[in-house]
Amino acid sequence: MTSISASKLYKDIACPFCTLLCDDLSIRNDKDKLTVERHGCAKAIKNFERNEPKVNPTIHGENVSMDEAVNHAASILRSAKQPLFAGSSTDVEGSRELMALAEKSGAILDHVHGDAMMNNTLVLQNKGWIMTTLAELKNRADLVIFIGTDASSRYPRFFERLIWDQPSLAGLKKNARDIVYIGDGMDTRSGTSPDGTKPSHIKCNNKEINETVSVIRALLNKVDIQTDSIKPRRLTALKRLCERILSAKYGVIVWDAAEFPASDGDIIIQTISELIKELNKSSRFAGLSLGGNNGGTSFMNVCAWQSGYPMRVNYSEGYPYYDPYSYSTKKILQENASDALLWLSSFDTSLGIPRTDAPTIVLSRPAKRPAHEAEVYFPIGVPGIDHRGNLMRTDNVVSLPLKKLRDIKLESGSEILNKIRQAI
Numbered sequence: 001m002t003s004i005s006a007s008k009l010y011k012d013i014a015c016p017f018c019t020l021l022c023d024d025l026s027i028r029n030d031k032d033k034l035t036v037e038r039h040g041c042a043k044a045i046k047n048f049e050r051n052e053p054k055v056n057p058t059i060h061g062e063n064v065s066m067d068e069a070v071n072h073a074a075s076i077l078r079s080a081k082q083p084l085f086a087g088s089s090t091d092v093e094g095s096r097e098l099m100a101l102a103e104k105s106g107a108i109l110d111h112v113h114g115d116a117m118m119n120n121t122l123v124l125q126n127k128g129w130i131m132t133t134l135a136e137l138k139n140r141a142d143l144v145i146f147i148g149t150d151a152s153s154r155y156p157r158f159f160e161r162l163i164w165d166q167p168s169l170a171g172l173k174k175n176a177r178d179i180v181y182i183g184d185g186m187d188t189r190s191g192t193s194p195d196g197t198k199p200s201h202i203k204c205n206n207k208e209i210n211e212t213v214s215v216i217r218a219l220l221n222k223v224d225i226q227t228d229s230i231k232p233r234r235l236t237a238l239k240r241l242c243e244r245i246l247s248a249k250y251g252v253i254v255w256d257a258a259e260f261p262a263s264d265g266d267i268i269i270q271t272i273s274e275l276i277k278e279l280n281k282s283s284r285f286a287g288l289s290l291g292g293n294n295g296g297t298s299f300m301n302v303c304a305w306q307s308g309y310p311m312r313v314n315y316s317e318g319y320p321y322y323d324p325y326s327y328s329t330k331k332i333l334q335e336n337a338s339d340a341l342l343w344l345s346s347f348d349t350s351l352g353i354p355r356t357d358a359p360t361i362v363l364s365r366p367a368k369r370p371a372h373e374a375e376v377y378f379p380i381g382v383p384g385i386d387h388r389g390n391l392m393r394t395d396n397v398v399s400l401p402l403k404k405l406r407d408i409k410l411e412s413g414s415e416i417l418n419k420i421r422q423a424i
């Protein structure tokens, strides 16, 4: 491995800890201790500056050599009839290796955010949608409507980087955007403009979001609304919003599928997508779906490039078979339909490893309390800190290169997956 000099400042670093992938961080390495000097949010600081505990590969909790752990993991996969690869939290290179290992061992592939990401994908597959990019949002949107998400709770620098940042290539002035929130339990403070203009907030609970978006569609289509089916105050606010929608030059509706109820998230997303299509008959409107943290966007794209399907594919017959419903991690484990679990988590040690009686192989960023559920455990490096790599941004159009910032002798997930594949 290349050794990194004692104290060095890295500039324009991409942050892998949410799918905004902010690429303007300055990070100092002082004897392999990292400090975020510029532009990191609290989430980035916590993750870049974390002291990784020193842990070894283990089998049943006992320290072993890397070769022993690799051979044991390979023997589990060799004898399994239906392995499940879950978590799948990694970068592009890790996703490629995970797919190659799935193909060799006949595994099913899902992601830790599979439920939310599939709700988006089902809408895209069934009826299509009109989406935009982060750059278009920043440069053109004069009206931004957040449905069910405040964006900043899960993507902390969203407003700093994309809403209030200047200059805008399309000449939008600093305070020229209108911000509207629809939903409840949101932190709307970031929506206040630099000159102090407060955002609008139409309150409704999560179960009422679909109905609220449907009322907007009805109002825009001049359908009579039964006033006893919606609170008068909300109806007045929605009528005002419709007037603003009709005067917008470029409107964007932002959502995060993970914040909708899992059971009917696809229905809400479909209603929003149909509203956007209708608006494009006479105006310019687009959607922006946030999501795909923990390498989810990268994993889904790699899966699509290599198998033709977004995820939830099964290689047990030697070819990729897609089933978005049957191959969810939760369903497979509930039905005891898998006899080996491989869990991969490169960025976050707090993602709960699912409980199962099947032998479990865990590849994870080092944790103080090693994964007791694991029959075999491998500590792995973080993409963008311990090794180079690439990640796809939430809008699916850009992949950002990640740098190696320190050398604490952690192998990457893709290197270990490759070793296991060679040992099978």
Ligand code: SF4
Binding pocket: 015, 016, 017, 018, 019, 020, 021, 022, 039, 040, 041, 042, 043, 044, 155, 156, 157, 158
């Ligand atoms: S907003 Fe996301 S990508 Fe940007 S610095 Fe924070 S965690 Fe990293």
